[in-house]
Amino acid sequence: GAGGDMKRENHFNLTYSFFLFFLCIATIGFGFASEGSAQGKQKYSAEIVWSEYDGQNYQIYQSSFRDGRWTGKIQLSDNDATNTLPVIDSGDDGTLWVAWSAARGITSDLHVSYYSSNGWSSPSKIPSRFSSNTSPTILVGEDNLPWIAWAGFDGQDDDIFMIRWNGSSWTSPARVNRNDGTPDVIPMMWRDSKNSIHINWSGFNGKTYANYKSTYAKAGWTDEIEDHDNEYQASLQQMADHIPPLPDFVKTPELAAMCIISNGQRTAFRIRDMKQDHLQKSMQSQASSQNDTTATEEIIVGIGDSITEGVPYHNSPGNGQQVGGYEPHLEAMQRNVGWQTKVLNYGVG
Numbered sequence: 001g002a003g004g005d006m007k008r009e010n011h012f013n014l015t016y017s018f019f020l021f022f023l024c025i026a027t028i029g030f031g032f033a034s035e036g037s038a039q040g041k042q043k044y045s046a047e048i049v050w051s052e053y054d055g056q057n058y059q060i061y062q063s064s065f066r067d068g069r070w071t072g073k074i075q076l077s078d079n080d081a082t083n084t085l086p087v088i089d090s091g092d093d094g095t096l097w098v099a100w101s102a103a104r105g106i107t108s109d110l111h112v113s114y115y116s117s118n119g120w121s122s123p124s125k126i127p128s129r130f131s132s133n134t135s136p137t138i139l140v141g142e143d144n145l146p147w148i149a150w151a152g153f154d155g156q157d158d159d160i161f162m163i164r165w166n167g168s169s170w171t172s173p174a175r176v177n178r179n180d181g182t183p184d185v186i187p188m189m190w191r192d193s194k195n196s197i198h199i200n201w202s203g204f205n206g207k208t209y210a211n212y213k214s215t216y217a218k219a220g221w222t223d224e225i226e227d228h229d230n231e232y233q234a235s236l237q238q239m240a241d242h243i244p245p246l247p248d249f250v251k252t253p254e255l256a257a258m259c260i261i262s263n264g265q266r267t268a269f270r271i272r273d274m275k276q277d278h279l280q281k282s283m284q285s286q287a288s289s290q291n292d293t294t295a296t297e298e299i300i301v302g303i304g305d306s307i308t309e310g311v312p313y314h315n316s317p318g319n320g321q322q323v324g325g326y327e328p329h330l331e332a333m334q335r336n337v338g339w340q341t342k343v344l345n346y347g348v349g
Contacts, residue, residue: 061073088138099146134158137188139189160177176201
């Protein structure tokens with residue numbers, strides 16, 4: 001029916017609008033030197049992974065921050081897929097784990113690679129029964145084995161699923177959120193000061209998208225609750241002053257993720273999850289300490305969208321806007337996620 005078609009289109013457009021938002025950032029510059037900073041002199045290390053266009057597809061790359069310097073970039077993927085949104089974490093044993101989403105057309109899979117004494121492993125596909133597997137997050141537990149959560153499309157809507165590596169194979173995907181028939185997307189796993197593991201995500205409550213959270217306990221994941229305090233974002237703000245200057249070859253930080261190891265403590269996060277004012281403040285402070293010029297940026301965003309009818313449907317035009325049904329719905333969603341730029345969402349057949 002029309003309602004089902006609209007829900008399916010809303011799922012499609014929400015998923016791929018977010019996907020293309022991060023994919024289609026054309027230019028962004030952070031002109032920072034990677035040597036000699038105050039952070040570089042501290043005794044800590046960092047790892048970074050990112051997605052970069054190689055002339056044919058987007059591939060995954062990695063670099064390490066050691067003794068105040070970034071190592072040369074290492075390519076982890078080499079395929080005909082669009083590899084994006086990687087995440088990275090490290091175990092106490094020094095093993096690095098990287099996961100990302102590899103899209104081919106309208107389907108996408110999760111891939112993983114790890115670094116050990118033998119070097120980087122060849123990427124392998126994580127078993128999944130879902131046609132869409134996007135926005136992964138990774139956390140390495142105290143046993144040095146990784147947990148991965150992501151948004152998977154189960155045929156009706158996106159839900160948050162989690163798997164663990166048991167040392168020889170991946171466990172079966174377990175749903176984290178309540179199965180309520182509305183989309184749940186963009187998960188992030190993190191530890192609090194008491195070393196408890198949480199998953200935060202964005203879920204549609206029937207009117208708008210809100211922050212939700214679940215905590216891992218002995219019996220499994222607790223029932224989801226709305227995260228009014230947004231503890232995860234508060235923890236990210238504390239990280240802003242500890243981010244080393246990004247390497248020159250990372251041209252699009254929104255497609256990157258980091259893991260910082262300091263005094264035996266590990267913190268993994270996606271750069272795009274940080275509020276821009278905190279990230280820019282940190283970067284400008286680092287640039288100032290290096291007698292560098294303040295960074296400037298230009299962001300160009302392109303969103304691909306199928307034109308559909310839905311509700312409410314407007315039959316008459318008005319200055320090129322509010323024509324049809326889905327257009328005002330998409331514009332409202334964009335306002336709800338807090339974009340500060342003017343949104344132009346109209347066109348001609």
